Amino acid sequence: MTHKLYTSPDRKIRDEILVRFASDERVADANLRVGVLNGIAHLAGMVSSVEIRILAAEFASDVPGVRGVVNRIEAPGAPCPGRTINLNLENDKENIDYE
Amino acid sequence: MQQSRLEALFSKIRQFENLPPETLEHIAKVALPRHFDAGQVIYIEGEPAESVFLLEHGWVKATRMSLDGREQAMLFLKAGEIFGDIAVFSETDYPGTVVALEDVDMWVIPASEFMKLVGNDPVLAMAIIKRLSERVLHYIGLVEDLSLRNVQARLANTLLQHAEILDGQLMIPRRLWTTFDEMAIRLGTVRDVLSRSLKILEAEGFLKVEKHKIIILDPQGLALRGNL
Numbered sequence: 001m002t003h004k005l006y007t008s009p010d011r012k013i014r015d016e017i018l019v020r021f022a023s024d025e026r027v028a029d030a031n032l033r034v035g036v037l038n039g040i041a042h043l044a045g046m047v048s049s050v051e052i053r054i055l056a057a058e059f060a061s062d063v064p065g066v067r068g069v070v071n072r073i074e075a076p077g078a079p080c081p082g083r084t085i086n087l088n089l090e091n092d093k094e095n096i097d098y099e
Numbered sequence: 100m101q102q103s104r105l106e107a108l109f110s111k112i113r114q115f116e117n118l119p120p121e122t123l124e125h126i127a128k129v130a131l132p133r134h135f136d137a138g139q140v141i142y143i144e145g146e147p148a149e150s151v152f153l154l155e156h157g158w159v160k161a162t163r164m165s166l167d168g169r170e171q172a173m174l175f176l177k178a179g180e181i182f183g184d185i186a187v188f189s190e191t192d193y194p195g196t197v198v199a200l201e202d203v204d205m206w207v208i209p210a211s212e213f214m215k216l217v218g219n220d221p222v223l224a225m226a227i228i229k230r231l232s233e234r235v236l237h238y239i240g241l242v243e244d245l246s247l248r249n250v251q252a253r254l255a256n257t258l259l260q261h262a263e264i265l266d267g268q269l270m271i272p273r274r275l276w277t278t279f280d281e282m283a284i285r286l287g288t289v290r291d292v293l294s295r296s297l298k299i300l301e302a303e304g305f306l307k308v309e310k311h312k313i314i315i316l317d318p319q320g321l322a323l324r325g326n327l
Contacts, residue, residue: 010145035145038166042143068168072140082138082198084280087168
């Protein structure tokens with residue numbers, strides 16, 4: 001599917017997260033899915049451990065412009081990806097859903 | 100086999116039940132069956148829209164996160180629903196996140212194939228337009244609900260919309276995935292406020308909350324509360 005030529009800030013953030021993921025083989029191998037909307041990064045896919053799951057969230061959080069991270073990545077022992085997730089982003093506080 | 104499954108699926112969709120066999124044949128050629136376990140993510144908001152989904156079995160939930168980080172339910176979709184199409188038509192990213200509430204089966208059509216199908220088939224295009232129009236009306240209702248009605252009124256309306264007559268009683272059976280959190284995000288509120296609202300409506304004699312169902316005792320009264 002082709003997309004419009006205008007690149008939104010969210011799309012740029014998404015691209016940077018994907019580049020960050022590609023630079024670390026632990027995360028790159030998982031081929032994770034990334035979406036960014038209103039500066040909030042949403043992650044999904046499957047990894048082999050909770051540690052890699054957290055690492056991916058931290059990588060996403062480090063990208064400039066990311067206000068929060070919704071971590072729906074599946075891993076053994078990780079919480080259900082489809083659970084209700086609320087972040088505390090009032091006053092633009094950074095927030096990662098580590099659960 | 101694939102086509103007969105799709106025929107059975109489309110027969111459940113009012114606007115699609117009269118699609119000509121050749122249209123079904125075209126769809127069957129490009130649609131891929133997929134299964135998701137309960138709780139799995141089908142797509143996430145802000146992800147490029149690369150597919151359209153036809154839900155064959157089970158329920159899914161579409162949510163979107165607000166600017167302040169609160170999850171807001173947009174839609175609960177059951178078998179026979181199509182989703183992902185709005186983002187594909189508008190060539191944007193998915194506007195919401197969709198997760199499986201129970202084990203679900205669906206058909207996935209790649210966006211480019213979907214656009215070709217719609218472009219080449221006026222009957223299919225008209226059926227899609229009808230579906231989208233109904234979706235627009237749903238969102239108009241949602242905006243009205245969130246802006247004009249308090250939680251108790253929204254709760255009253257939602258209960259009436261989902262009520263069924265079972266064993267001679269008007270009730271809302273509790274599905275496996277229905278929790279207070281799910282109901283709260285559906286109503287654009289939080290668990291505590293929802294719980295309080297249910298207690299108020301129960302104390303006023305409109306309904307009775309049981310473990311696996313909510314029985315509506317006074318539908319007329321509840322309807323009046325819904326218009327507050």
